[in-house]
Amino acid sequence: DFETDGIDFFNCGIRCIGYSEYINGSNLDETCVFGIASCEDGRLLHPIADIERAINCMRVQLPKRNIIAHNFRVERTLNERLGVDIPLPQWYCTMTLHHNVDSEARHDLGSVASYYTDVPFWKDDVDWVEGVKSDRVLHKYNAIDCIATARIWPPLLADAQRLQVYHTYPIDMVVTEVCRHMSKLGIAIDWAAQKRIGERLYREFRESLSKLQSLVDDYEFNPFSHKQVGRFLFERKGYTPTEITKTGESSTAKVALLKLVEQGVDHETATFVDGVFSVRDLGKILSTYIG
Secondary structure: OEEEOOOOOOOOOEEEEEEEEEEOOEEEEEEEEEEOEOOOOOOEOOOHHHHHHHHHHHHHHHHHOOEEEOOHHHHHHHHHHOOOOOOHHHEEEHHHHHHHHOOOOOOOHHHHHHHHOOOOOOHHHOOOOOOOOOHHHHHHHHHHHHHHHHHHHHHHHHHHHHOOOHHHHHHHHHHHHHHHHHHHHOOOOOHHHHHHHHHHHHHHHHHHHHHHHHHOOOOOOOOOOHHHHHHHHHHHOOOOOOOEOOOOOEOOOHHHHHHHHHHOOOHHHHHHHHHHHHHHHHHHHHHHHHO
16 A cells, blocks of 8 residues: 555655555554655655665565555556556455445445454544644554455455356456556547537537427526426426425426326427437536537
Protein backbone atom coordinates (compact mmCIF):
# COMPACT_ATOMS: atom_id res chain seq x y z
CA ASP A 1 0.00 0.00 0.00
CA PHE A 2 1.21 3.49 -0.84
CA GLU A 3 0.43 6.81 0.81
CA THR A 4 0.86 9.89 -1.37
CA ASP A 5 0.51 13.64 -1.22
CA GLY A 6 -2.31 13.79 -3.79
CA ILE A 7 -5.01 11.85 -5.62
CA ASP A 8 -3.40 12.05 -9.07
CA PHE A 9 -1.42 8.83 -8.77
CA PHE A 10 0.36 9.43 -12.08
CA ASN A 11 2.07 12.56 -10.77
CA CYS A 12 1.73 12.68 -6.97
CA GLY A 13 4.61 12.39 -4.54
CA ILE A 14 5.03 9.14 -2.59
CA ARG A 15 5.13 9.56 1.20
CA CYS A 16 5.53 5.99 2.39
CA ILE A 17 5.24 2.36 1.30
CA GLY A 18 3.87 -0.48 3.41
CA TYR A 19 3.98 -4.27 3.06
CA SER A 20 2.21 -6.86 5.19
CA GLU A 21 3.43 -10.45 4.88
CA TYR A 22 0.91 -13.21 4.25
CA ILE A 23 2.45 -16.68 4.58
CA ASN A 24 0.82 -20.10 4.23
CA GLY A 25 -2.70 -18.75 4.56
CA SER A 26 -1.93 -16.67 7.63
CA ASN A 27 -1.59 -12.91 7.95
CA LEU A 28 1.15 -12.20 10.49
CA ASP A 29 -0.32 -8.80 11.42
CA GLU A 30 3.19 -7.40 11.03
CA THR A 31 3.80 -4.62 8.53
CA CYS A 32 6.93 -2.91 7.31
CA VAL A 33 6.35 0.75 6.52
CA PHE A 34 9.16 2.61 4.80
CA GLY A 35 8.69 6.35 5.12
CA ILE A 36 10.16 8.29 2.21
CA ALA A 37 9.17 11.92 2.74
CA SER A 38 7.95 13.77 5.82
CA CYS A 39 4.38 14.97 5.83
CA GLU A 40 5.38 17.77 8.17
CA ASP A 41 7.83 19.70 6.02
CA GLY A 42 8.38 17.60 2.89
CA ARG A 43 11.92 16.57 3.80
CA LEU A 44 13.29 13.13 2.99
CA LEU A 45 13.21 10.79 5.97
CA HIS A 46 16.18 8.75 4.72
CA PRO A 47 19.32 9.52 2.71
CA ILE A 48 18.89 9.13 -1.04
CA ALA A 49 21.15 6.06 -0.98
CA ASP A 50 18.89 4.28 1.56
CA ILE A 51 15.77 5.07 -0.45
CA GLU A 52 17.38 3.78 -3.64
CA ARG A 53 18.50 0.64 -1.81
CA ALA A 54 14.94 -0.02 -0.57
CA ILE A 55 13.45 0.53 -4.02
CA ASN A 56 16.05 -1.73 -5.63
CA CYS A 57 15.12 -4.42 -3.12
CA MET A 58 11.47 -4.03 -4.20
CA ARG A 59 12.48 -4.37 -7.84
CA VAL A 60 14.21 -7.67 -7.10
CA GLN A 61 11.90 -9.29 -4.54
CA LEU A 62 8.34 -8.25 -5.44
CA PRO A 63 8.19 -9.68 -8.99
CA LYS A 64 8.82 -13.09 -7.39
CA ARG A 65 5.68 -12.86 -5.24
CA ASN A 66 1.94 -12.60 -5.56
CA ILE A 67 0.66 -9.18 -4.53
CA ILE A 68 -2.67 -8.45 -2.84
CA ALA A 69 -3.80 -4.83 -3.12
CA HIS A 70 -7.14 -3.20 -2.53
CA ASN A 71 -6.96 -0.90 -5.53
CA PHE A 72 -4.83 -2.66 -8.10
CA ARG A 73 -5.15 0.20 -10.59
CA VAL A 74 -3.45 2.66 -8.24
CA GLU A 75 -0.95 0.33 -6.62
CA ARG A 76 0.37 -1.11 -9.88
CA THR A 77 0.82 2.36 -11.35
CA LEU A 78 2.80 3.52 -8.32
CA ASN A 79 4.96 0.38 -8.44
CA GLU A 80 5.68 1.02 -12.12
CA ARG A 81 6.72 4.58 -11.31
CA LEU A 82 9.38 3.08 -9.05
CA GLY A 83 10.48 0.65 -11.75
CA VAL A 84 8.90 -2.38 -10.06
CA ASP A 85 7.45 -4.58 -12.80
CA ILE A 86 5.04 -7.19 -11.40
CA PRO A 87 3.21 -9.28 -14.06
CA LEU A 88 -0.58 -9.01 -14.14
CA PRO A 89 -1.28 -12.65 -13.13
CA GLN A 90 0.57 -12.05 -9.84
CA TRP A 91 -1.80 -9.24 -8.78
CA TYR A 92 -4.86 -9.96 -6.63
CA CYS A 93 -7.26 -7.04 -6.16
CA THR A 94 -9.73 -7.14 -3.28
CA MET A 95 -11.72 -4.20 -4.67
CA THR A 96 -12.22 -5.86 -8.07
CA LEU A 97 -13.27 -9.16 -6.47
CA HIS A 98 -15.66 -7.38 -4.08
CA HIS A 99 -17.45 -5.85 -7.08
CA ASN A 100 -18.27 -9.42 -8.14
CA VAL A 101 -19.29 -10.58 -4.68
CA ASP A 102 -21.57 -7.63 -3.82
CA SER A 103 -21.99 -5.18 -6.68
CA GLU A 104 -24.41 -2.93 -4.77
CA ALA A 105 -22.27 -2.45 -1.66
CA ARG A 106 -19.58 0.15 -1.03
CA HIS A 107 -16.19 -1.06 -2.22
CA ASP A 108 -13.78 1.20 -0.31
CA LEU A 109 -11.30 -0.57 1.96
CA GLY A 110 -12.85 0.74 5.18
CA SER A 111 -16.29 -0.62 4.32
CA VAL A 112 -15.08 -3.99 3.06
CA ALA A 113 -12.79 -4.47 6.07
CA SER A 114 -15.60 -3.59 8.51
CA TYR A 115 -17.71 -6.36 6.95
CA TYR A 116 -15.11 -9.13 6.83
CA THR A 117 -12.97 -8.38 9.89
CA ASP A 118 -13.05 -6.97 13.40
CA VAL A 119 -10.54 -4.22 12.54
CA PRO A 120 -11.74 -1.01 14.26
CA PHE A 121 -12.68 1.68 11.73
CA TRP A 122 -9.53 3.70 11.10
CA LYS A 123 -10.24 5.69 7.95
CA ASP A 124 -11.17 8.86 9.86
CA ASP A 125 -7.75 8.87 11.52
CA VAL A 126 -6.31 10.86 8.64
CA ASP A 127 -7.85 14.16 7.54
CA TRP A 128 -6.88 14.43 3.89
CA VAL A 129 -8.51 17.85 3.55
CA GLU A 130 -6.24 19.48 6.09
CA GLY A 131 -3.27 17.24 5.43
CA VAL A 132 -1.60 14.77 7.76
CA LYS A 133 0.23 16.54 10.57
CA SER A 134 2.28 13.62 11.82
CA ASP A 135 4.45 11.08 10.03
CA ARG A 136 3.63 8.60 12.80
CA VAL A 137 -0.11 8.95 12.14
CA LEU A 138 0.36 8.40 8.40
CA HIS A 139 2.62 5.38 8.86
CA LYS A 140 0.18 3.76 11.31
CA TYR A 141 -2.65 4.43 8.88
CA ASN A 142 -0.62 2.82 6.10
CA ALA A 143 0.16 -0.23 8.23
CA ILE A 144 -3.52 -0.82 9.05
CA ASP A 145 -4.37 -0.52 5.35
CA CYS A 146 -1.89 -3.31 4.63
CA ILE A 147 -3.08 -5.59 7.43
CA ALA A 148 -6.76 -5.05 6.58
CA THR A 149 -6.16 -5.85 2.90
CA ALA A 150 -4.35 -9.09 3.81
CA ARG A 151 -7.08 -10.12 6.24
CA ILE A 152 -10.05 -9.62 3.93
CA TRP A 153 -8.70 -11.66 0.99
CA PRO A 154 -9.41 -15.20 2.39
CA PRO A 155 -13.08 -14.62 3.39
CA LEU A 156 -13.70 -12.53 0.27
CA LEU A 157 -12.28 -15.29 -1.92
CA ALA A 158 -14.43 -17.86 -0.08
CA ASP A 159 -17.55 -15.76 -0.73
CA ALA A 160 -16.68 -15.43 -4.43
CA GLN A 161 -16.29 -19.18 -4.75
CA ARG A 162 -19.47 -19.88 -2.77
CA LEU A 163 -21.47 -17.49 -4.97
CA GLN A 164 -19.81 -18.93 -8.09
CA VAL A 165 -18.60 -15.55 -9.33
CA TYR A 166 -14.84 -16.10 -9.11
CA HIS A 167 -14.65 -17.33 -12.71
CA THR A 168 -15.25 -13.78 -13.97
CA TYR A 169 -12.51 -12.28 -11.80
CA PRO A 170 -9.55 -12.94 -14.17
CA ILE A 171 -11.50 -11.27 -16.98
CA ASP A 172 -12.29 -8.29 -14.74
CA MET A 173 -8.60 -7.89 -13.93
CA VAL A 174 -7.71 -7.77 -17.63
CA VAL A 175 -10.42 -5.15 -18.22
CA THR A 176 -9.19 -3.16 -15.21
CA GLU A 177 -5.69 -3.18 -16.68
CA VAL A 178 -7.03 -1.85 -20.00
CA CYS A 179 -8.90 0.91 -18.14
CA ARG A 180 -5.75 1.75 -16.19
CA HIS A 181 -3.88 2.41 -19.43
CA MET A 182 -6.83 4.45 -20.70
CA SER A 183 -6.59 6.63 -17.58
CA LYS A 184 -2.89 7.11 -18.22
CA LEU A 185 -3.02 7.77 -21.95
CA GLY A 186 -6.42 9.44 -22.23
CA ILE A 187 -9.02 8.83 -24.92
CA ALA A 188 -8.81 10.32 -28.41
CA ILE A 189 -11.80 12.46 -29.40
CA ASP A 190 -12.79 13.06 -33.01
CA TRP A 191 -13.91 16.67 -32.69
CA ALA A 192 -15.21 16.83 -36.26
CA ALA A 193 -17.35 13.74 -35.74
CA GLN A 194 -18.55 15.05 -32.40
CA LYS A 195 -19.64 18.28 -34.07
CA ARG A 196 -21.53 16.42 -36.83
CA ILE A 197 -23.26 14.17 -34.33
CA GLY A 198 -24.07 17.13 -32.12
CA GLU A 199 -25.68 19.07 -34.96
CA ARG A 200 -27.80 16.05 -35.93
CA LEU A 201 -28.90 15.36 -32.37
CA TYR A 202 -29.71 19.02 -31.76
CA ARG A 203 -31.98 19.02 -34.84
CA GLU A 204 -33.73 15.92 -33.56
CA PHE A 205 -34.05 17.55 -30.13
CA ARG A 206 -35.67 20.69 -31.56
CA GLU A 207 -38.02 18.65 -33.76
CA SER A 208 -39.10 16.41 -30.85
CA LEU A 209 -39.60 19.40 -28.57
CA SER A 210 -41.63 21.25 -31.22
CA LYS A 211 -43.93 18.24 -31.77
CA LEU A 212 -44.44 17.85 -28.02
CA GLN A 213 -45.24 21.52 -27.53
CA SER A 214 -47.66 21.38 -30.46
CA LEU A 215 -49.39 18.34 -28.96
CA VAL A 216 -50.05 20.10 -25.64
CA ASP A 217 -50.79 23.40 -27.45
CA ASP A 218 -48.24 25.26 -25.34
CA TYR A 219 -45.05 26.49 -26.97
CA GLU A 220 -43.57 27.32 -23.57
CA PHE A 221 -44.01 23.71 -22.38
CA ASN A 222 -40.88 22.26 -20.75
CA PRO A 223 -40.74 18.42 -20.66
CA PHE A 224 -37.92 18.58 -18.10
CA SER A 225 -40.36 20.21 -15.64
CA HIS A 226 -41.99 17.48 -13.57
CA LYS A 227 -44.73 19.90 -12.54
CA GLN A 228 -45.64 20.73 -16.14
CA VAL A 229 -45.61 17.08 -17.21
CA GLY A 230 -47.69 16.15 -14.17
CA ARG A 231 -50.15 18.95 -14.87
CA PHE A 232 -50.83 17.56 -18.34
CA LEU A 233 -51.14 13.92 -17.26
CA PHE A 234 -52.90 14.17 -13.91
CA GLU A 235 -54.96 17.34 -14.23
CA ARG A 236 -55.69 17.77 -17.93
CA LYS A 237 -55.90 14.06 -18.81
CA GLY A 238 -57.13 12.90 -15.40
CA TYR A 239 -54.81 9.92 -14.88
CA THR A 240 -53.82 8.70 -11.42
CA PRO A 241 -50.11 8.90 -10.54
CA THR A 242 -48.39 5.52 -10.30
CA GLU A 243 -45.69 6.70 -7.90
CA ILE A 244 -45.29 9.43 -5.29
CA THR A 245 -41.96 11.13 -4.58
CA LYS A 246 -40.41 11.44 -1.13
CA THR A 247 -41.73 15.02 -0.99
CA GLY A 248 -45.27 13.82 -1.62
CA GLU A 249 -45.52 14.94 -5.25
CA SER A 250 -46.72 12.91 -8.23
CA SER A 251 -43.71 11.31 -9.92
CA THR A 252 -43.08 11.78 -13.64
CA ALA A 253 -39.82 9.84 -13.66
CA LYS A 254 -39.32 7.32 -16.46
CA VAL A 255 -40.30 4.28 -14.38
CA ALA A 256 -43.49 5.98 -13.20
CA LEU A 257 -44.49 6.98 -16.74
CA LEU A 258 -43.80 3.49 -18.09
CA LYS A 259 -46.10 2.05 -15.41
CA LEU A 260 -48.77 4.54 -16.42
CA VAL A 261 -48.56 3.51 -20.09
CA GLU A 262 -48.67 -0.19 -19.14
CA GLN A 263 -51.92 0.42 -17.24
CA GLY A 264 -53.49 1.72 -20.45
CA VAL A 265 -53.71 5.27 -21.83
CA ASP A 266 -55.21 6.89 -24.89
CA HIS A 267 -53.22 7.48 -28.08
CA GLU A 268 -52.56 11.15 -27.32
CA THR A 269 -51.13 10.35 -23.89
CA ALA A 270 -48.96 7.54 -25.27
CA THR A 271 -47.60 9.92 -27.91
CA PHE A 272 -47.02 12.55 -25.19
CA VAL A 273 -45.05 10.13 -22.99
CA ASP A 274 -42.94 8.99 -25.96
CA GLY A 275 -42.22 12.65 -26.73
CA VAL A 276 -41.17 13.36 -23.15
CA PHE A 277 -38.79 10.38 -23.20
CA SER A 278 -37.32 11.47 -26.54
CA VAL A 279 -36.67 15.06 -25.49
CA ARG A 280 -35.26 14.10 -22.10
CA ASP A 281 -32.95 11.43 -23.57
CA LEU A 282 -31.67 13.72 -26.34
CA GLY A 283 -31.18 16.56 -23.85
CA LYS A 284 -29.16 14.30 -21.56
CA ILE A 285 -26.92 13.13 -24.40
CA LEU A 286 -26.36 16.69 -25.63
CA SER A 287 -25.58 18.13 -22.21
CA THR A 288 -23.37 15.23 -21.06
CA TYR A 289 -21.43 14.22 -24.18
CA ILE A 290 -21.82 16.96 -26.79
CA GLY A 291 -22.61 20.36 -25.32
